[in-house]
Amino acid sequence: MSIKSSLVVVSLFLSILIGLFLGKNSGAGGESATGRERPLIGLSLDTLKEARWQADAELFTKRCEELGAEVLVQSANGDDTRQINDVQSLISRKVDVIVIVPHDGAAMAKGVELAHEAGIPVIAYDRLIKDCDLDVYLSFDNVKVGRLQAQWLLDHLPTPGKGRIVLVNGSKTDNNAFLFHQGAMEVLKPYIEKGDVQIVWEDWAEDWKLDNAKKIVNAAISELGATGFDAILAAADCVAAGVVQALNEEGLAGKVLVTGQDAELVACQRIIAGTQSMTIYKPLKRLANNAAEVAVKMARGKPIVASQTVNNGQIDVPSVLGDIFAADKINMMETVIADGFQSKEAVYGK
Numbered sequence: 001m002s003i004k005s006s007l008v009v010v011s012l013f014l015s016i017l018i019g020l021f022l023g024k025n026s027g028a029g030g031e032s033a034t035g036r037e038r039p040l041i042g043l044s045l046d047t048l049k050e051a052r053w054q055a056d057a058e059l060f061t062k063r064c065e066e067l068g069a070e071v072l073v074q075s076a077n078g079d080d081t082r083q084i085n086d087v088q089s090l091i092s093r094k095v096d097v098i099v100i101v102p103h104d105g106a107a108m109a110k111g112v113e114l115a116h117e118a119g120i121p122v123i124a125y126d127r128l129i130k131d132c133d134l135d136v137y138l139s140f141d142n143v144k145v146g147r148l149q150a151q152w153l154l155d156h157l158p159t160p161g162k163g164r165i166v167l168v169n170g171s172k173t174d175n176n177a178f179l180f181h182q183g184a185m186e187v188l189k190p191y192i193e194k195g196d197v198q199i200v201w202e203d204w205a206e207d208w209k210l211d212n213a214k215k216i217v218n219a220a221i222s223e224l225g226a227t228g229f230d231a232i233l234a235a236a237d238c239v240a241a242g243v244v245q246a247l248n249e250e251g252l253a254g255k256v257l258v259t260g261q262d263a264e265l266v267a268c269q270r271i272i273a274g275t276q277s278m279t280i281y282k283p284l285k286r287l288a289n290n291a292a293e294v295a296v297k298m299a300r301g302k303p304i305v306a307s308q309t310v311n312n313g314q315i316d317v318p319s320v321l322g323d324i325f326a327a328d329k330i331n332m333m334e335t336v337i338a339d340g341f342q343s344k345e346a347v348y349g350k
Contacts, residue, residue: 039069039097039299041292042090044083044111046103046127048075050208050238052262052284053101056126059288060099067296078207080107080173087111091118096299099123099291103207104173106130121298125291128175130313135298137310137319138291140282142176146183146235148326149259152278153231154191156257161191163230166220167202168213168243170235177204180235180261200229205239213242218249226250231257237267237279244275263327263336268347271329278328281336286322294320 041064045053061071072090076083083103090098091114098115100122102108109132112122121135128137157163165188170177191197201220205213217232232247234240240260247253253275260267261280270276297304309316327335336342 036096039296040093040095041069041071041295041299042087042093042095042098043071043073043125044086044090044098044100045073045075046083046101047078049077051264051266052238056101056284056288059285060125060292063289063292064296067292069292069296069299076103078103080104083108084111084114087114091115091120095120097121097123097295099125099295100129101125102127102129102174105175107173123291123295123298124317126176126287128310128312128317130175132312133315134312134317136294136304136306137312137317138287138294138321139176139319140287140322140324142179143183143186145261145280145282145324146180146185147187148183148280148324149180149233149235149261149278150184150187152326152328153233153257153259154187154197156277157230162196164198164200164228166217166224166229166232167199168216168232168234168239169202169204170239171206171208172204174208177235184233200224205235205242208236208238210238210242210245213239214246215242217243217246221246221250221252226252229256231259231277233259235259236261237264237276238262240267240270240276240279244270248275263341265342265346268327268332268336268342269349271327271332272348274329278326279336281325281327281339281341283322283324283339283341285341290320290322 048054057073064071072093074086076086080103098120100108105128108129112129112132112134115122124134124137126139154161169181188197203216232243234243237260240258243258244253247256257277259278260276263279263281267276267279294304306318306320308319310319325335337344
């Protein structure tokens with residue numbers, strides 16, 4: 001399926017009515033439930049230190065403004081206590097809806113509780129918030145992310161379907177990291193059971209930090225040697241950055257397969273340079289636009305729709321999950337660049 005046709009399918013998901021109405025928001029016409037002419041949306045982010053989240057915030061804010069709403073943006077810099085305080089601040093500003101990218105999907109259940117006590121609905125953006133009566137979840141098929149990464153590695157190992165793999169997983173505070181891992185292991189398990197694939201090293205990169213990913217690979221090289229593995233399944237581009245740094249120090253960059261995710265500009269540049277092998281392209285504009293449209297509808301008391309549900313440990317949360325695509329040097333032009341996510345000039349340097 002092409003990217004364009006897949007995006008059409010994603011947009012059609014929003015036409016499947018499941019009857020989700022929010023009692024608090026009963027404003028008519030263009031006004032919010034609080035009577036504002038322009039709805040006020042709160043956006044609570046885990047961090048703005050990464051290019052990925054800067055792009056999401058900009059896209060979300062732009063679309064909300066196009067729809068006649070205002071956005072208050074908060075960034076917690078990876079601090080759970082600060083993010084709860086951010087939510088409380090948004091509540092005190094009497095926002096109509098709060099959209100949250102949680103640092104810790106379990107800890108942020110408290111934020112949902114506080115918002116609901118104030119009669120404010122909550123949207124979880126990209127990362128699921130666990131064990132609470134969350135209103136809506138918008139993300140991608142995160143299990144499929146891991147599946148695509150693992151399958152790409154299997155197909156491109158020096159001997160396809162056979163090799164030694166290092167797993168550099170994401171942050172344990174992010175539920176998505178476990179979904180990525182789940183998807184990868186679903187693909188790898190049959191090969192492991194046959195003895196064709198070995199997981200020779202595995203660890204989790206705390207807070208998705210480059211330095212923590214680099215330390216994991218440094219430790220793997222110290223234990224296994226420079227020739228003790230064939231590929232590194234890095235959960236995201238921010239993790240791959242640390243992986244590539246560690247490989248580069250040992251003269252291994254470009255000699256070992258490295259996955260990624262998010263199609264960040266620097267990652268796409270690494271792919272063209274040959275030091276990173278692939279990334280997962282997630283159409284962030286579609287996610288941000290969908291989230292903005294849902295948030296503004298909720299603020300104006302209009303019914304919203306979702307394609308499916310995802311269980312968060314307490315309820316089945318109405319959810320919209322977009323599709324994703326594997327991108328590498330061969331199809332970079334047909335995916336990331338053709339979709340306008342990154343420019344050819346920026347990626348290729350010409």
